[in-house]
Amino acid sequence: MSKVFVSAKLPAITITKLENANINTTVYSGNTLISQAELLSSVTDIDFLITALSTKVDQEVIDNAPNLKIIANFGAGFNNIDIEYAKQKGILVTNTPLVSTNSVAEVTIGLLLALSHRIVEGDALMRADGFPGWSPLYFLGHEIAGQRLGIVGMGSIGRDVAKKARAMSMDVQYWQPHQLSDPEERSLGVHYVSFEQLINTSDFISINAPQTKTNFHQFNQDVFKQMKSTASIINVGRGPIIDEKALLKALQDKTIAGAALDVYEHEPNIEDGLADLKNVIITPHIGNATVEARDAMGTIVADNVVAVFKNELPKYIVNK
Incomplete structure (x- = not known):
């Protein structure tokens, strides 16, 4: 069964969409930002990664996830991800533009x-x-x-x-x-x-x-x-x-x-x-901290993972 790891607590709509697609979903449950060590241990057998803008996804993380097909970034930015290395590994990286x-x-x-x-x-x-x-x-x-x-x-x-x-x-x-x-x-x-x-x-x-x-x-x-x-x-x-x-x-x-x-x-x-x-x-990085924007972002990352799960092309690829 395909697996997705979600590196931060996200809107409920995100998890609902993933589970409705019959994707085995694990969500980081900590109350602080996920540590690099915990991220590394969580990606070893996953197919899809949904990660927050605050989480660094570098070469070490990517190398630790040999089955990874997509990194769906929850944010309009993507400077937290080594997108060029992901491209070398054939991993798609997407973001969530416009909705915020x-x-x-x-x-x-x-x-x-x-x-x-x-x-x-x-x-x-x-x-x-x-x-x-x-x-x-x-x-x-x-x-x-x-x-x-x-x-x-x-x-x-x-x-x-x-x-x-x-x-x-x-x-x-x-x-x-x-x-x-x-x-x-x-x-x-x-x-x-x-x-x-x-x-x-x-x-x-x-x-x-x-x-x-x-x-x-x-x-x-x-x-x-x-x-x-x-x-x-x-x-x-x-x-x-x-x-x-x-x-x-x-x-x-x-x-x-x-x-x-x-x-x-x-x-x-x-x-x-x-x-x-x-x-x-x-202010504590609240630019898109509205229910409306975050639900829309959560919908995008879930839909992109589901698209790759179905062998379809996701939206908003940033490392073509």
Whole structure:
């Protein structure tokens, strides 16, 4: 009987679909992230692996699973998997794109609003000391209407962020390695600029890009110095795109005004000192943490495993 190992607790719909297809299903039952040692011991006789974005699937794991046919990654990203080595071994790797677009875009806008109106800072104040009462110049923030948002990465999430930001009267510019077509830009109401112009002129910068071989520490000490001192940065893309040590210094020195992070360079750990700053919002990678998005992701990984089980081609192969 074919076997699948699920390396994290997933929505019930995932397990139901696998069991309905008569696939022998084992789910990691621990309350913490699965260790590499336990993962290695769990894959020795499996045919299919469903794994969370937080789980590293390297050459050692792949070599320990000689019967493996597919690695179905529960996440839009796949930098946790050695996809090239999997390809060499004839193993398909899939991801779950698109279904989390709206959720991540909503979180991006939520973080932007929370920064500009100091919502998290205000909540902490009320829970600690309270406030002395309303007065005209007390606890001022900024409206986002008329502010310039610079988006790094105009995939499906970046485009949805742009639509939502335009609906709130923001001026939206973007940068990525390849410019969108003129009709796409006009449809979104955005304009393309160089990376230098984006970091020099944006009031808010939103990182909505995947991690690539070329954007490690794209936002470093030199880049922060080029940003407006009143600007804030939001990262819901991938943690290593920002040099967190450089970000900490930029925030401490008031080189930039604020930051909101949902992903981290050394996730799940964050740079010591960031949590102590009032001008930083930190959230536990909740970009697509909605019932709707996670159920849709769970459906995709299960359907992809079932497809391979039936000798059919799965969707969203990332290592063709």
